[in-house]
Amino acid sequence: MENKPARKPHVVIVGAGFGGLEAAKLLIDEPVRMTVIDRTNHHLFQPLLYQIATAALSPADIAAPIRGILGRCKNTEVILAEVKSVNVEARTVSIGEREIAYDYLILATGSRHSYFGHDEWEKLAPGLKSLEDAIEIRRRLLLAFEYAEKITDDAAKKAAMTFVIIGGGPTGVEMAGAIAEIARYTLDKDFKHIDPSSARVVLVEGDQRVLSAFPEDLSLKAMEQLKELGVEVHTGIHAKNLTEEGLQVGDEFIPCRVKIWAAGNTASFVGKTTGAPVDKVGRVLVNEDLTIPGHPEVQVIGDLANFSYRDGKPLPGVSPVAMQQGRHAARNICAMMDERKPQRFRYWDKGSMATIGRNRAVADLHIVHFSGLLAWMAWLFVHIIFLVGFRSRIAVLMQWAWAYFTFNKGARLITRNFQAESRPLT
């Protein structure tokens, strides 16, 4: 009589961002069945999303179909669906039409932007998390110039050419720099009735300095570089009274057509449905080994997790954290299958970088701080290396090279019907 082969455990990974994808890649060759569920059909290289929003790259350059990466793996099934909830007792996740049972679960559903209770601001000031967000922001940016070119009223022209970015973290800084560049170098000679290089770009940060997660000297360098690009930086001020007409920044009401939100995140609602304790932005308070209390078979990683670091502060919501946690969660599952205990997660912080524009960036490698051209080249190198898939990497490199030498941006497309948008606002 033959031994009946043991049933392979079923690993469900929810979310194919940096964390989920890394976990999946490690588990491809393990004796498990795996199901990866995502509500989009693509893995997105989010650090470059602002380049879609500012017309430098095309969506396909930074997004790779999840099936293209994992679909051909024998042990892996990919499902395009949104997970509605997790039932940790029954060990199932619900995708609405049906429940999917798991033996091990990795939750990596990430975060969305948060408007601090002002949900009505979302339409007025879109944030930047998905491809759709980026295409929408690109459309608003480009239409603002088209609108300014067409109209005759000077005040309305000025409002159309004023861009306010709310939030001075890496995304806000990158957006402000990129908008200033596109106005000054790409569109500067394209119009007859406006001078795009006179566009006003305003960055508003509630904290005392931009890039507040960086060391103070680099915050100052970033501020200097933004000012060189003509960006007006306001720190220590919270934007108020957002309306279609503009917003209040300190004592000044700034009339502006395009506002961009880069000021806060809230974790995906899926975390709460596990019943595990969450912090005030909805992140799951995970154990030292990334599991949740009482359920070692459930691990939460990336932006959805609140992992207490050295000083009790949670780890930041950046891709290296998500990727390291993804790999760790996969290794924990292997350990548990061997009836070993999940291990404590340790973050290897290699430093951080933010780019401000052409030849302008800051890089914090702990032992040394860079800014300017050297930091920019380091940023470029790291981002190309990490871009998923051969094709993207070459295509992106070519477009960057092209943009660098010509100051041209290749993806200046306005898609969707612009008619509804020729009206004064949004």
Place this chain on the structure above:
Amino acid sequence: MENKPARKPHVVIVGAGFGGLEAAKLLIDEPVRMTVIDRTNHHLFQPLLYQIATAALSPADIAAPIRGILGRCKNTEVILAEVKSVNVEARTVSIGEREIAYDYLILATGSRHSYFGHDEWEKLAPGLKSLEDAIEIRRRLLLAFEYAEKITDDAAKKAAMTFVIIGGGPTGVEMAGAIAEIARYTLDKDFKHIDPSSARVVLVEGDQRVLSAFPEDLSLKAMEQLKELGVEVHTGIHAKNLTEEGLQVGDEFIPCRVKIWAAGNTASFVGKTTGAPVDKVGRVLVNEDLTIPGHPEVQVIGDLANFSYRDGKPLPGVSPVAMQQGRHAARNICAMMDERKPQRFRYWDKGSMATIGRNRAVADLHIVHFSGLLAWMAWLFVHIIFLVGFRSRIAVLMQWAWAYFTFNKGARLITRNFQAESRPLT
């Protein structure tokens, strides 16, 4: 006392497709002021639009911002607006908010698809004219496979994997071939519960043969090549009773989720507002010199014009006609400025080509007919040469090479919210 310089005549070009853009390019160096009005911000290389719809190329690869092409010319103004009507007596065009006066007008607003009085079919079976159309079709195609993978009902699975293309002209043939290819070679191993290569692709043509504008031997060759790709071709049959569930083709009701319309065109409404006589699809019946009766200062070109050819049949709505007419219209304006008469337009018909898939195409060069690999290489060569702008050409070439050697398609993105689309249909 100096001579006061004569006021430069104002040329207005409506539509920056192949015809309008060619006219504009010729007039850049002439002593005119020029205004180019288009309702999108980009010139679109329409012959490759089906490659967006089938995920082989990205929108930015085949679209170039009109301002990027013309915006920097000293004598040219570009306006993003939709022209509502032409007043030939007052010599103005209306863009809604204001009237723009012209001395010479070139109307090149093209055509949209026509549903022969069944406008309710538009939502069920989108056509392929704009980038938005192409992105929508791409979304429906890719979602159909995702949906089939998720559901368990066999009949619904089969309907989701049935694709019907209505209309066997070049667009219909290209779409059918490309869908068969993506199913058989690109997605074939990406799913676990369906076999994409078993997808049913149906092409329905009312005429007795596909590509009816081509010589009969090439129609037969095209039909053979479609069949090699597994496309089911029905000729001499009109599709009937389009519903969400499917459509009637002859005696068979074909249940299908995705239907694509490639069966007929109707000219832009702007033509009619000139008051000139139009044919039954709304094309302006132009004089031999492309002007309209009684108004030599108004010329109509491209898909919007009905230009009687040798046998009284109108010239086809293809890019070479539009481009030659665009150049001719520009030369006519130069002639009229010199107080010479506009000249008769003569079409130089270099032949035509249609592609069916990898290594498969037909080419009619009059003296010789090609099909298969040779025709495909000719098609590839011609399309790369004509693509506007250095960047696009290289990017497209790279993606084609990549797709050719790997059978991979780089732009398999579903954008916009798919949730609304997980329901049984559309």
